Amino acid sequence: MRTPARLVALTSAALLTTGGATLAVAPTASAVSMPSKCQYAWNTPHYAKTTAVVNLRTGPSTSYSSKGNLSKRTRFTHYCIAYPHGKNWAWGKVTSGPNKGKRGWVYYKYLTL
Template sequence: MRFMKRGVPGKLQRAMVGIAATGLVATGALAAGVVTATPASAVGKSACAFNREDVQTLKTTTNVNLRNGPSTSYTSLGLLAKGTKYDPYCADMNTTWYYGKVLSGANAGTWGWVKISYLAKA
């Protein structure tokens, strides 16, 4: 690998070669599957930004994961089947996820996060 353009000082050439080599090593590590992402830790209701005052039972509009935090990067606590009843307690800062309690189905009694777009009035 050579960077022999005119007007590029020797120190800069060496720095450019070092940066290119670092990129190749990082790319190789990713290709080899060496770098792995760790799942986000559970946050529970600590990620709540807005409490719901008009608490009403909702239902899932499709099969959806109940998660231990307000993002798909959090671990699934179980799958909620379409039509599962859910009582929201609060919403995250972006109001895209609800934290609440599952009222029906295999996960009844479990608290967790559900993406709001997968919920509708029961």
């Protein structure tokens, strides 16, 4: 059985206990060290899947080298975007498949909820 990404985030989050009640606090996007190329950071991570086979790149453009291919429906959690030359690129972490754990850039057009 698969564990939903949000449950994993809560599992790795800090727990606060007050008066017998426990409150889970999920990490914010600011808790992740983001590259300087990010132009807009989300308040919370965005969970997505790829819509086609795409490259995970070292930077927000096709001029950057590929870190590997992500298969269609690979899960990708993104924390910020950059838009060089009017193209949206998302930076984040691969959360499924052979490249799981790698961080990099994916062209935003190929991501969906």
